[in-house]
Amino acid sequence: KAGVTQTPRYLIKTRGQQVTLSCSPISGHRSVSWYQQTPGQGLQFLFEYFSETQRNKGNFPGRFSGRQFSNSRSEMNVSTLELGDSALYLCASSGQGWGTEAFFGQGTRLTVV
């Protein structure tokens, strides 16, 4: 069974640009969540999608958005990039909810210069 796949693995962008990250969950999983990981703030929840609907959202500015497609693949978009957006972005998928095991991808390392 293939794991959670995140693309790209590494990304370098310039301030002011926008970026789209992709996450393909484990086959059959309907829940996809996104996290931002930085040394200073640790792991912070961005949002969760379940069956194409955003089910929960963290405390991030509107520059951070996401969506989920009918095949459960999810994309996260960050517009007008800032230096502080440099982080490891992790995606996790689970079958129904968090009581079941959540599987993480290897993340996308975004560097904003």
Place this chain on the structure above:
Amino acid sequence: AQTVTQSQPEMSVQEAETVTLSCTYDTSESNYYLFWYKQPPSRQMILVIRQEAYKQQNATENRFSVNFQKAAKSFSLKISDSQLGDTAMYFCAFISTGANSKLTFGKGITLSVRP
């Protein structure tokens, strides 16, 4: 709001010895799950162990076990017979039941296993 606290930023243990990683949490919920995740240098977060709050019995997975003290809101991880491959960051995490719940992580602890 739920919070998860891991007060030890770093720990070191000799190979084959036992180490305990501490975690406390704060919540007003009665139904929830607690997790320990491992993040090695490869960055892949791996679930180590899970505990349902309604279960009094402490969860065990091979060399990993937890000491779950619900009243004290404490959830520590014990690693027995430490191996070099256990070197990683370990995160304690909490999630309440319910449709709008979200996984809340502690800051993590860096564990180094010395040969």
